[in-house]
Amino acid sequence: MTDAIAIIPPEVEYIANIPYGKGGGRRLFLDVLRPRERPERPMSVLVWIHGGAWRTGNKESGIPRLAPYAARGYFCASVSYRFSQEAVFPAQIEDCKCAIRFLRAQAMRFHLDPERIGAWGPSAGGHLVALLGTAPDIFQLEGSGGWPYYSSRVQAVCDWFGPTDLLQMDRAGGMHHDAPDSPESQLIGAPIQERPDLVAQLNPITYVTGDEPPFLIMHGDQDPTVPHHQSVLLYEALTRAGAREVTFHTLPGAGHGGPEFDAPESLAMVAAFFDRHLGAR
Secondary structure, X not given: OHHHHHOOOOOEEEEEEEEEEEEOOEEEEXXXXXXXXXXXXXXXXXXXXXXXXXXXXXXXXXXXXXXHHHHOOOEEEEEOOOOOOOOOOOHHHHHHHHHHHHHHHOHHHHOEEEEEEEEEEEOHXXXXXXXXXXXXXXXXXXXXXXXXXXXXOOOEEEEEOOOOOHHHHHHHOOOOOOOOOOHHHHHHOOOHHHOHHHHHHHOHHHHOOOOOOOEEEEEEOXXXXXXXXXXXXXXXXXXXXXXXXXXXXXXXXXXOEOHHHHOHHHHHHHHHHHHHHOOOO
């Protein structure tokens, strides 16, 4: 936590643990980074959803990713959500959607543009931001955490190596995703091959209509944890449906994250994507 705070530039204000709603009866929190000098016009919003196989990780890991955007005028939020040991799916996406609704509801308080909200996440976070993009306002995924009269829709999605069709993950080798104790099985509370109905419910591809916001999908072709093919499936579904803009970038030699994603050209691609569709003001 201290190391994360140390990288925040002086022109950025960091506010930790803002309650944004409830999950399973307990309060949920997000962290905010924003420019200390408020811009005249409402700020675009960038939301980070952390990874960790839906069972670990923390919102503080998003601070290094978000700080440069806050320095350039974005309002940034890094979100915590319930893990699979506490609550099975759809708890995780319910919490993320609640966070989006909260930010939209608090637009005047925080000086935000509610029509310019983007989401970015890696691995399990990539899965959740993809769901934010393909399943806006889907009642069975909205939950009851708060702010029900506001939309959970986002206007841009950057998905870093997120899973999509869990039933196809083992076909590419690597981890044994079909195992009863795999992260995927823990997410739904049962071996995934025994509950294809639940697996379909959490697959972002299930909800694709062609009306999705712009997507940037990035995946390493040597990923041993989430096979590269998982992003291929999402890209193909979005393009087949006629989504307005979908960019799929394969990082040769990259694994599950790693230095290739932190390379200047990779980060520049993400920044250009969000600037184009959200526009720091």
